[in-house]
Amino acid sequence: MKNGRAKHHEIGEPPARARFRRSGAAIWLPVSILLGLAIGWIATQVGMRFAPLAVFPLAVGVVLGVCLVGMTRLLQTGHRVTVFLAMMLAVLVAAGSQHYFSYLDARRLIEEDNRRVQQSPSALKAQAAFAELINDRLPQGPIDYMCRQASIGRPMPFGYVARGPMAWISWFFDGLLILLAAIAVVWFGCRQSFCDGCMSWYCTIRSGHLSPRQAKRLAELTGFDIPDGSTSPRDMHYSLSGCRGGCGPEQLCVTWQLSERGTCTATVWLDNDKKKQVSEIIDQDGD
Numbered sequence: 001m002k003n004g005r006a007k008h009h010e011i012g013e014p015p016a017r018a019r020f021r022r023s024g025a026a027i028w029l030p031v032s033i034l035l036g037l038a039i040g041w042i043a044t045q046v047g048m049r050f051a052p053l054a055v056f057p058l059a060v061g062v063v064l065g066v067c068l069v070g071m072t073r074l075l076q077t078g079h080r081v082t083v084f085l086a087m088m089l090a091v092l093v094a095a096g097s098q099h100y101f102s103y104l105d106a107r108r109l110i111e112e113d114n115r116r117v118q119q120s121p122s123a124l125k126a127q128a129a130f131a132e133l134i135n136d137r138l139p140q141g142p143i144d145y146m147c148r149q150a151s152i153g154r155p156m157p158f159g160y161v162a163r164g165p166m167a168w169i170s171w172f173f174d175g176l177l178i179l180l181a182a183i184a185v186v187w188f189g190c191r192q193s194f195c196d197g198c199m200s201w202y203c204t205i206r207s208g209h210l211s212p213r214q215a216k217r218l219a220e221l222t223g224f225d226i227p228d229g230s231t232s233p234r235d236m237h238y239s240l241s242g243c244r245g246g247c248g249p250e251q252l253c254v255t256w257q258l259s260e261r262g263t264c265t266a267t268v269w270l271d272n273d274k275k276k277q278v279s280e281i282i283d284q285d286g287d
C-alpha cells in the first residue's frame, strides 16, 4: 500500500450469475413501457414549469433509475442483461413520450383556443377571415409538432436559440443524459450479488467494527492478509451480506483505514462451514 491508494482482495467463490428467465423478461416488457410512460408524463408536467438545461434530463434519468432499481427488488430480477434492456426501453419510452405528451398538451390548448373563438360572437368575423390560419396552427401529428418546435427554436444559455437541426441535436442530448443518469443509478443499485436459489438480492445482514484480535482470527480462518500500517481498532470495519433464504455463500467484507490515508478491503465468500465460525468470532467481545 503506497500513496494512499485503495487495495482490494477477493477470496472464495461468489454466487453464480443470475440465470435468464423468460417469465421475468415477459413481466419487464410492460413494466418498462409503463414506467417510461409514467416518468415521461410527470417530466412533461414538471418540465412545463421548470426544466433547467442538462440538469432536468439528468434528474429524470436519476428518478427513472431509482424506479428501475426498486422494480428489480420488487420483481426479484437479478439477470443483468434483462435489467439493462428494460432500462434502455424505459429510457426510450420516457424520452419519446415527453415529446408526445407535449404535443398532446399543445394540441389541447390550440383546440380550446379555437373553441373559444367559435363561441365568441364578436370573433366570428375574425374566425371566418382567419379560418385557414387557425386550422394551420393545429399540428398534424407528433412529428409535425416537433418540426414546428424545431423551426421556432429552443432557448439555450447566453441568448442562443437552437433552431432546425440544432434543436433536434439538443433533444438527442437530452435523451442521452437521461440514459447516462439511469445507467449510473442502475449500475450502483445492482452492484450487489443475486442468489438464484431463493431469487433474492444480497443485503447487509450485520456490520460493525472489529477489534485487532477479531480481525486476526478472521484472517486466520478465511485466509486474507492483514496489511501493515493498520491504525486503531476503530478503523477496522466489517459487513456481512447474504441472500434472503440464507442458501447462497455469505459475503464478508473487511475494510481497514491505513495510516497512509488509503483503505484496504478484503472480500471473502463464506461457505456453510465458515458462516457459523465467522458469526462466532464476530459475536465475541472485542478486546
Ligand SMILES: [Zn+2]
Pocket: 195, 196, 197, 198, 199, 200, 243, 244, 245, 246, 247, 248
Ligand atoms: Zn439464496
